[in-house]
Amino acid sequence: MLTRIDHIGIACFDLDRTVEFYRATYGFEVLHTEVNEEQGVREAMLKINETSDGGASYLQLLEPIREDSPVGKWLAKNGEGVHHIAFGTADVDGDAAAIRGKGVRVLYDEPRRGSMDSRITFLHPKDCHGVLTELVTSAPGPRAEH
Ligand code: V0V
């Protein structure tokens, strides 16, 4: 069951400048940054609020580390902006299988590693009315903050 907005993924050309915009304008602070080689991004997670299922909602700011990555290709075509939305679930495997059974393309056979050791998969935007949609199960235990 999808129980929250886990994050909104925002593509940007310059992560540091974009982080500074969110800090200076709204007061949002960076909880976590990492490079995800497989996904081709350098990212910052800004925690917006905690949620009733024990998780949280974030903004995920994404800078491509390669032009031929999903975010690099998308930025070249569209410029900066909202790249994807991510729903949180305790069971990404089960929810992805159920959604695949409804005829929506799930991009990965098995969930892959996402931010803060979460497990993630994606639904094809062309099957979701133009919205690249991610499903996320957070890593168990306290979140790494660095
Ligand atoms: C592409 N399209 C999109 C889109 N990206 N539509 C809405 N939102 C997006 N973000 C459209 C694009 O305009 C084309 O439509 C069509 O899909 C095919 O796009 P393409 O440019 O030819 O690109 P593809 O087909 O090579 O790749 C598109 C997919 C790719 C969605 C398959 O971006 C992908 O695998 N995404 C999942 C991984 C990802 O996004 N990773 C970065 C975030 P027209 O022009 O044909 O109409 S990593 C992350 O979120 C992490 C680590 C985390 O949360 O922890």
Ligand code: CO
């Ligand atoms: Co994401």
